[in-house]
Amino acid sequence: MKSIRFGLVALALALLSGHAVAQSYPTHPVKILVTIPPGGAPDIAARLLAQRMSETIGSSFFVENRSGANGNVAADAIAKGDPDGYTLIVAADSLLTINPHVYPSLPYDPLKDLLPVSSIASNQFFLSVNPTLPVKTVPELVEYAKKAKPPLPYASGGNGSQHQLGIEMLKQRAGIDLLHVPYRGGAPAGMATVAGETMVVLAGASNAGLLRGGQLRGLATTGTKRSPLFPELPPIADYYPGYDLTIWIGLFAPPATPEPIVTKLRNEVQKILKDQDFQQKLNVTGALEPLILSPQDFSALIKRDYDKYGKLVRDVGVKIQ
Known part of the structure; x- marks a missing residue:
């Protein structure tokens, strides 16, 4: 009985001590x-x-x-x-x-x-292309990519990045081939697409200015709904139900x-x-x-x-x- 009471007392003291630390945190x-x-x-x-x-x-x-x-x-x-x-x-x-x-x-x-x-x-990302590419919608990109020889190069923020996996999901859904070119981060990937080194990229927050300025052309969002930042862009899921890269x-x-x-x-x-x-x-x-x-x-x-x-x-x- 004494050991139980001692354990309860110890637990209570520990709780009080923890709350006291939280109240004074951070010092x-x-x-x-x-x-x-x-x-x-x-x-x-x-x-x-x-x-x-x-x-x-x-x-x-x-x-x-x-x-x-x-x-x-x-x-x-x-x-x-x-x-x-x-x-x-x-x-x-x-x-x-x-x-x-x-x-x-x-x-x-x-x-x-x-x-x-x-x-x-x-x-969410924004599926984007170099403005010289003659496409303005996801279906147009898919149709163009199916005919492109060699495959269109796409930029990513690196091997294993969400930029890469998002494009790979699109490739699976649309049945197209695109060539992966990894860069060191999303910002360099966006600039590579602006420069024409690559033609396609999933642009994120670091590339929003490029989309606003017209250096990149946005086609769609990768989330399940339109973005308040670019409400004119439909979700990729409108064309390929179930696609979601949030x-x-x-x-x-x-x-x-x-x-x-x-x-x-x-x-x-x-x-x-x-x-x-x-x-x-x-x-x-x-x-x-x-x-x-x-x-x-x-x-x-x-x-x-x-x-x-x-x-x-x-x-x-x-x-x-």
Whole structure:
């Protein structure tokens, strides 16, 4: 009986201690790692969030870009980092749902060593072409590609990137052949298509200016609905039902980060995401839409996309050595 009472007392003290830590957290600056160079969607989301959290929480949140190996460098640092809430990571879904399938081995387990704090935003790509290509719709592109000899080259942000997998999904659905040309990120891939080195690309947030300026011609979106940024572009799913390449971005912490700190961060992030001014900045700056999910729904989304991309990677045969 005494041992039970002692255990209950110990549990109560631990809970009180955890809540006390959360109430005082943070007492010094919080670093948010981003897995890509400045300019892409995760970087945009992280910088906007860090600025607003610095204002609302009253302690400094700052971004550190730590790119390399499709985000694995930054992810490994988080996986092995101190679970104290002072080093976090903002990452796109590919870090957890694609990398495990395209790399023969990783120094960490993405599904176990990255603790989900909160979903942040969703995004989609825009199927785009060099304006010299005489196509203005998806059916016209498909028809042109079927006749092209040699196959039209398409740019991607790298082997195993969502740019590549999205085009490969289209190739499967449409029965066309396109030549993959990998670059080091979405921005260089977009510029390569502008320059005529390639003819097709899935343009993301970093290429939105090229679409607005006419250097790229948008044909369709990769999500399930039209984008508020380019509402004139129909979803690819209008032509190929079931096609969906919706990107999401989330905030993660090292494993074993105390739940009271995780809960405080999640509540603060989701409160910020509900603010209309913040939503507008997300959309205007990065073509992003707020994604507010419960912890259970966020975990389910991670698992669903992990399985979806795993099958696609196996079908395409993508591997990174």
